[in-house]
Structure formats: structure tokens, C-alpha cells
Amino acid sequence: MRVEKTKSGQLIYSVSESQSSNRNASNTITTPKGGQYRLTLPDGSKAWLNASSTLYYPLHFEHHERRVKMTGEVYFEIAKMEKRQHGRVERIPFYVETAHQEIQVLxxxxxxxxxxxxPGIVTTLLEGSVRVTSSLNGESILLRPGQQSFLDKHLVVSTADVEQQVAWTAGDFVFKSEPLTSILRKVSRWYDVDIVCPPHLGKLKFDGIVSRSQPLTAIMDMVEITGKAKLKLIERRIIVTD
Incomplete structure (x- = not known):
């Protein structure tokens, strides 16, 4: 494995197929709070891991399929792979497993x-097509570019705000009519702070764009300037009040 560090502090991991003689060897990459890693998988596919995320992957992919497991948030760019079988050229599918769903990719x-x-698992498609299957009830849907699925008890498809969903890969927080509870979950993972927020204030919605390189106070100011809520930072805890 080769590790590089970018000017922005992002770590880049590169793995080659020839690094291990054990065909069953696997690896695990976990990002800490406030961390973001970029990983090149053995097949050339790329994965960006957001804060507090984990990716489990083999050091050698099988000839008939490629399969990884994840928790947290990961953006994938999957390389196309093909094999020749019975005189035909077939694509080797790529699978991503989460706690309650499987995504099939070509x-x-x-x-x-x-x-x-x-609240649920969100899968957002930018290019190509993916099939999302729930392991809870077997529901399966095919996503097209610009769509996203939401899995709680059932799979639901909607039009995605792609910019908002992948803004983190460009180093930004983008909030568009987003509930304060959702904003604070992202803040907690990135700045490694605890949150105390009454339910009625958590429902308030906010808009804004803040660079993830900015200090925590930048997001606190974004909320407070609206006059809807007050945020106080005590040690490593944000307390939200009226």
C-alpha cells in the first residue's frame, strides 16, 4: 500500500493487486472524526471516505465479481472491468454492501x-446505473443519473440534489432547507464535538455554504445570524438554545 498526503491534508491510499500472495487477504480503512481519505482499490476504482467512515475490501478481487463493505459515507468512481467467457465479453459487476442494502454496479x-x-441509507447516482436491493424485504430498484434512493423500512426513489449530496468531496458543507439536527450530525462527525439540541429546535431549517476548512464557529455563526437559535460551545459540546 502506498500512502500520500495532499496539500489539503487529505490522505490518499493506493493498493495494487500484486501486493499480497494471499488471495483471501483483506484490508480495512477507517477515517477518524474530521478526517477524509481517498483510496484507489486494486481494480483501479476510487473511493472517497467521509469522516467516521469505514471501508472493507479484499486485496484481490474475484474474476466473477468485485465486492466491498462500508459504513458511514463513501463516494465511489467504479472502473469498468470485463472478462471473456464462452466466447463472449462480460462486464464484472461491483457490489457495495451496507448494513441493510446491496448496490450492484457495472x-x-x-x-x-x-x-x-x-434516519436511513441514501444512495445518490451521478453517472451510469446502479441497482439497489434491500436486505430487509428484498425490494429492488434501478437508479438513473440524478436520482437517489432512501432506505428505511422501504426503498423510496426521488430526484437528488447532487450538488448537496457530494459537496463534502469538494471540501464544502452545503445546506439547502436542511433541519438543524441533520446539520449538527455532520458538524459532530467533522469537528468531533457532542451535540445537545432540544427536539423543537432540531426541526428548524437552514441554508448556507461553509468550507470544511473553516473553524467550527463559521457554522455556528451561520445558524445564529438567522436569529432562530443560539449555539454555545462549552469544551467539546455544542448546546443549542432559543
Whole structure:
């Protein structure tokens, strides 16, 4: 494995197929709070891991399929791979497993948000096509570019705000009519702080764009300037009040 560090502090991991003689060897990459890693998988596919995320992957992919597991949030750019079988050229599918769903990919760009503290799993498709299957009830849907699926008890498809969903890969927070509870979950993961927020204030919605390189106070100011709520930082805890 080769590790590089970018000017922005992002770590880049590169893995080659020839690094291990054990065909069953696997690896695990976990990002800390406030961390963001970019990983090149053995097949050339790329994965960007948001804060507090984990990716499990083999050091050697099988000839008939490629399969990884994840928690947290990961943006994927999947390389196309083909094999010749019975005189025909077939694509080798790529699978992403989360706690309650499986995504089948042939070659595409997509984002998966599967943090345990989120209301459900959100899969957003930028390019290509993916099939999302729920392991809870077997429901299956085919996503097209610009669509996203939401899995709680059932799979629901809607039009995605792609810019908002993948803004983190460009180093930004983008909030568009977003509930304060959702904003604070992202803040907690990135700045490594605890949150105390009454339910009635958590429903308030906010808009804004803040660079993730800005200090925590930048997001606190974004909220407070609206006059809807007050945020106080005490040690490593944000307390929200009227």
C-alpha cells in the first residue's frame, strides 16, 4: 500500500493487486472524526471516505465479481472491468454492501450515506446505473443519473440534489432547507464535538455554504445570524438554545 498526503491534508491510499500472495487477504480503512481519505482499490476504482467512515475490501478481487463493505459515507468512481467467457465479453459487476442494502454496479459514479445515526441509507447516482436491493424485504430498484434512493423500512426513489449530496468531496458543507439536527450530525462527525439540541429546535431549517476548512464557529455563526437559535460551545459540546 502506498500512502500520500495532499496539500489539503487529505490522505490518499493506493493498493495494487500484486501486493499480497494471499488471495483471501483483506484490508480495512477507517477515517477518524474530521478526517477524509481517498483510496484507489486494486481494480483501479476510487473511493472517497467521509469522516467516521469505514471501508472493507479484499486485496484481490474475484474474476466473477468485485465486492466491498462500508459504513458511514463513501463516494465511489467504479472502473469498468470485463472478462471473456464462452466466447463472449462480460462486464464484472461491483457490489457495495451496507448494513441493510446491496448496490450492484457495472461502472459508475455514486455516493452512499449509511451512517448509523442517520434516519436511513441514501444512495445518490451521478453517472451510469446502479441497482439497489434491500436486505430487509428484498425490494429492488434501478437508479438513473440524478436520482437517489432512501432506505428505511422501504426503498423510496426521488430526484437528488447532487450538488448537496457530494459537496463534502469538494471540501464544502452545503445546506439547502436542511433541519438543524441533520446539520449538527455532520458538524459532530467533522469537528468531533457532542451535540445537545432540544427536539423543537432540531426541526428548524437552514441554508448556507461553509468550507470544511473553516473553524467550527463559521457554522455556528451561520445558524445564529438567522436569529432562530443560539449555539454555545462549552469544551467539546455544542448546546443549542432559543
Amino acid at each position: 461502472g459508475t459514479h455514486f455516493n452512499v450515506n449509511s451512517y448509523p445515526d442517520e
